Amino acid sequence: MLRYLLRRLLYTLPIAIGVSLVCFALVHLAPGDPISAVLPENASPAVIQEIRAAYGFDKPLPAQYFIWLKRVATGDLGTSIKTGRPVLWEIAPAIRNSMLLAVVAIALAFVCGCVLGGLAGYTRRPTVDRTVTALAVTGVSLPHYWLGMVLIVLFSVELRLLPATGMGGPDIAHLILPAVTLSVIPMGIIARSVRASVSEIRKQEFVQTLYAKGLSGRRVLAHVAKNVAPMVMAVMGLQFAQMLGGSILVETVFAWPGTGFLLNAAIFTRDLPILQGTILVLAMLFVFTNLVVDVLQMLVDPRVKRA
Amino acid sequence: MVLKKLAAPLFAASLALFANGAAHAEMVLRVATTLSDLPLTTGQPSQGGEGMRFIGFTLYDALIRWDLSKADERAKLVPGLATSWSVDDATHTKWTFKLRPNVKFHDGSTFDAEAVVWNLDKLLKRDAPQFDQAQATQASQYVAGIASYRVIDPMTVEITTKYQDAVFPYLIADVMISSPARYKELGGDWTKVAQKPSGTGPWMLDKLVPRERAELIRNPNYWDPQRVPKSDRMVLLTMPDPNTRVAALLSRQVDWVEAPPPDTIPRLKEAGMQIVTNIYPHNWPYQLSFSEGSPFRDIRIRKAANLAIDRQGLVEFLGGTAIPSEGMVDPKHPWFGHPNFKIRYDPDEARRLMKEAGYSPEHPLHVKFAISTAGSGQMQPLPMNEFVQENLKAVGFDVELEVMEWEALRARRRAGSDAPENKGVDGINNSFGYWDPDIGLIGTSWSKMRPPAGYNWGGFSDKQADELAAKAKVEFDPQKQDEILAKLHERIVDQAMWIWVVHDLNPRALAPNVKGFVQAQSWFQDLTPVYLTK
Numbered sequence: 001m002l003r004y005l006l007r008r009l010l011y012t013l014p015i016a017i018g019v020s021l022v023c024f025a026l027v028h029l030a031p032g033d034p035i036s037a038v039l040p041e042n043a044s045p046a047v048i049q050e051i052r053a054a055y056g057f058d059k060p061l062p063a064q065y066f067i068w069l070k071r072v073a074t075g076d077l078g079t080s081i082k083t084g085r086p087v088l089w090e091i092a093p094a095i096r097n098s099m100l101l102a103v104v105a106i107a108l109a110f111v112c113g114c115v116l117g118g119l120a121g122y123t124r125r126p127t128v129d130r131t132v133t134a135l136a137v138t139g140v141s142l143p144h145y146w147l148g149m150v151l152i153v154l155f156s157v158e159l160r161l162l163p164a165t166g167m168g169g170p171d172i173a174h175l176i177l178p179a180v181t182l183s184v185i186p187m188g189i190i191a192r193s194v195r196a197s198v199s200e201i202r203k204q205e206f207v208q209t210l211y212a213k214g215l216s217g218r219r220v221l222a223h224v225a226k227n228v229a230p231m232v233m234a235v236m237g238l239q240f241a242q243m244l245g246g247s248i249l250v251e252t253v254f255a256w257p258g259t260g261f262l263l264n265a266a267i268f269t270r271d272l273p274i275l276q277g278t279i280l281v282l283a284m285l286f287v288f289t290n291l292v293v294d295v296l297q298m299l300v301d302p303r304v305k306r307a
Numbered sequence: 308m309v310l311k312k313l314a315a316p317l318f319a320a321s322l323a324l325f326a327n328g329a330a331h332a333e334m335v336l337r338v339a340t341t342l343s344d345l346p347l348t349t350g351q352p353s354q355g356g357e358g359m360r361f362i363g364f365t366l367y368d369a370l371i372r373w374d375l376s377k378a379d380e381r382a383k384l385v386p387g388l389a390t391s392w393s394v395d396d397a398t399h400t401k402w403t404f405k406l407r408p409n410v411k412f413h414d415g416s417t418f419d420a421e422a423v424v425w426n427l428d429k430l431l432k433r434d435a436p437q438f439d440q441a442q443a444t445q446a447s448q449y450v451a452g453i454a455s456y457r458v459i460d461p462m463t464v465e466i467t468t469k470y471q472d473a474v475f476p477y478l479i480a481d482v483m484i485s486s487p488a489r490y491k492e493l494g495g496d497w498t499k500v501a502q503k504p505s506g507t508g509p510w511m512l513d514k515l516v517p518r519e520r521a522e523l524i525r526n527p528n529y530w531d532p533q534r535v536p537k538s539d540r541m542v543l544l545t546m547p548d549p550n551t552r553v554a555a556l557l558s559r560q561v562d563w564v565e566a567p568p569p570d571t572i573p574r575l576k577e578a579g580m581q582i583v584t585n586i587y588p589h590n591w592p593y594q595l596s597f598s599e600g601s602p603f604r605d606i607r608i609r610k611a612a613n614l615a616i617d618r619q620g621l622v623e624f625l626g627g628t629a630i631p632s633e634g635m636v637d638p639k640h641p642w643f644g645h646p647n648f649k650i651r652y653d654p655d656e657a658r659r660l661m662k663e664a665g666y667s668p669e670h671p672l673h674v675k676f677a678i679s680t681a682g683s684g685q686m687q688p689l690p691m692n693e694f695v696q697e698n699l700k701a702v703g704f705d706v707e708l709e710v711m712e713w714e715a716l717r718a719r720r721r722a723g724s725d726a727p728e729n730k731g732v733d734g735i736n737n738s739f740g741y742w743d744p745d746i747g748l749i750g751t752s753w754s755k756m757r758p759p760a761g762y763n764w765g766g767f768s769d770k771q772a773d774e775l776a777a778k779a780k781v782e783f784d785p786q787k788q789d790e791i792l793a794k795l796h797e798r799i800v801d802q803a804m805w806i807w808v809v810h811d812l813n814p815r816a817l818a819p820n821v822k823g824f825v826q827a828q829s830w831f832q833d834l835t836p837v838y839l840t841k
Contacts, residue, residue, distance in 0.1 A: 036718050038353065038444050043721075045759055047447045054440045082353060083344060083517065084441035085498060090517065149550060156558035164554040165339075165546060167519065252343075255546045255555075257518040264547075265343035265518070270714055 117194025139188025237293030
């Protein structure tokens, strides 16, 4: 177990370097200039050169990359070109905000997805199955920015029950609409996975044996649930990790200042330090979340053995 | 059960709405900006016109300020932290500013000549402890022409420019003065100053949550009693998505939204919102290439393109949030003059000119324009460009649109039409301002003002325009300068230097209870007279 954990942690190093390299290359390949957004309208060549040098963009690209990597190794992700604030100051609250949204959304998705999927897989009633499948497919297919706008129009503009944008403090009222919007896709995925898994497990011989032994429906369900859990955890882990990366569209629609909102602004302003720093931190979070899920799966299901 | 589950959030939502109601009683003006992050708050703000509007001119003052109190005439320069200014007759490079006495920064320290010099060092003197690259970058276009500066006496400053520049007062009006005392108090750390800035402006920063909100409170001791804010607090919120801003206003989460999309205006009006518009120094044009091989080197082609566009139709398409352009500046502007070439919708004449040049709808002229998907001042670039593309097609143009993201387009504009990346591009659709003579007329039409020296992207070169631009640059009498600029404008319109399409009317939507706002003919606005009724 310990060796497995150490090995997985070691894997994060090449992933981090790979992610940072790809991100660095992509930003520089994109049209435009990293300092373009901060350059005055008619900056003279001298001014442009000064600004370029001040941010270190006058050096060759490999040199820029290694200088950045060296700083990252010491825990310094640099300073935002646009705001002048340290990148860590920008990322930390954004991750906190996205995490708040992600936790609520994934909880919502988990509860609804499991109930719907379980219902469809367990009851074996074609009407229920078809309804749940239709709901799940709709959930997965709905563009969530569109759903966000519809929910805003309905609950904020027309009914005036919930605020349309922002975090407001934060308070729960501001959280409801973006969390519901964000939960719809993972809910659909979880519902479909749970349905398939429950339906598959119910066909297995051990379930028949449990019935034959005279166990009540509820106790059989508990056994089925236990067998479904590793799969649900794997799906949830992936979905949760994705949500931590923030949804650019949902966070922009709801003006929710999370990582998606931060990345969106950084992309449009070519704020290279923010982009590199945020993507690196998010990639690490993704890897870490998957590791946690793997470990949990091992604890829940003894069949999942790791070397 | 379901109702029980919903009860808690609904109760919280009701509380939030109640809290919003209570905030109104305190007179809190909530503004939804188009920004995705708040501008720099240390003094010289980032994020262009909107940054200046909401952070620059609220927290800070410049030596000269824009008079934004009138809707029916263009915004003019008036005394700000300087009560008067003059340039010496001998060299026309030494500017003397007499400073306003008894002005205090928000931290209580006194504004004086030392503070002005300290601020210029902040922007220009790289070895000064207070030099701040972030602010220097933002201010570089305003201070690039400054050669030196010094304190004459505690209430007088002298600034020497590198060359004669009659436009200098316009530039200094954008240089914000921050408090040296606050910088020292916070250990010389601009990052800390950003959280607790101190200027002399009518508003003071109370709270800053990056990427989310800035809360400004009234400065009761503001030096100009006429401009002490009428609202107690102003909350600036970041809402880059236009539909989100509109929804926030319709749900009364905010009182004011910047730039509502034209197609939402009927809905906003129906809900009782005020739609405020006014002409301001903005133009939505195509800057044309005069590089080797560009078809726009032929004046007939340039004129035909200008006559082919149904501007009134485009204005209707934009829900009346624009007016047709008849040149670089709007027809009521003092720099408009009396051009002989009347820019209008005349497709027959356009076809005639195209035929004369050897083209027709059957044998069209292929041209390529670089355009953006969005961007500051770009209005609704995609449908507008498609509209123009259709108009031009009808008279014999085959227009290819090269679509790119805003920063990429800006980089293309900075590069100039001769740059390799602009090879084959015959025009660039980059919205433009004309709030000062440099950006509006001199920098765009003078042949020596090719980027990066100026804004002459396409390399327009005309002897008469060059002479007038040079003359305007050194005419220090504002009235005479206006007359020269009007002649320059006449010349560039007669030469059909660009394809001018529309002037944006800068729409904003206000809740019905927002009162006192006067929309100035400017990129900047004064928020001090705004208040809310019950």
